[in-house]
Amino acid sequence: MIVRIMGEGQVRLDDVHLAELDELDDELLAETRSGDEEGFRRTLGALLDAVRRLGAPLPDDALEPSELILPSPDATLPEVREMLKDTDGLIPG
Template identity: 45%
Template structure:
């Protein structure tokens, strides 16, 4: 799976690694539900770090469609809320 992190680039991540990130995704949903911007920023930063650690960067000269696009770590509650409402299953599949 190719994941684009806005402002960070694209990463090729094994589907198994993506499944392991669902606990962070659940924390992101909780932060949005609670209206807690600090917790949201913290969890988005953690999610990005885990994806970067588990993934392989897609070279800039390689054109690949992203399977998943994640917001930047400084995304607002409203921005992430809109994304969550569109997906019906969090930012990550599963």
Template identity: 55%
Template sequence: MIVRILGEGQYDVPETALGRLNELDATLESAVEAGDDAAFSSALTELLDGVRTVGAEHPADSLDESDLILPPADATIDQVREMLNDDGLIPG
């Protein structure tokens, strides 16, 4: 699965990592719903770090479409709120 972090690049993430990333996504979604900026900042960092840790950088010269798009590290709570859907940022 190809995951794009906006403003940073794409990562090849194994399907086996989606369970843990979904847990991090749920924490982020809860922080957004609560309007808790401190928890939001921490949760966004953990989610993006999770992708960077389990994923391998996708070749920059590749034109492959991303399966998932995540906000940049400096996104605001309002920007992430606009990106959320019924399943959070990561379906499942």
């Protein structure tokens, strides 16, 4: 799976890691819906760190179709709330 972190680039991620990421995604969704800014910040950072740790970065000049797009580390809670509107999270589960 190709994952894009907005403002950073793309990462190739094995599907075997989706369960771990889905747990963080569920937390992020709950914090976004409740307006928990501190939890949102912590969990967004943990989700992005996990993608970076578990995935292999693609070269900067690679333009693969992204199957998943994650917000940038500096995304705001309202921006992510808009991304999550009408979904069950960022990670397909």
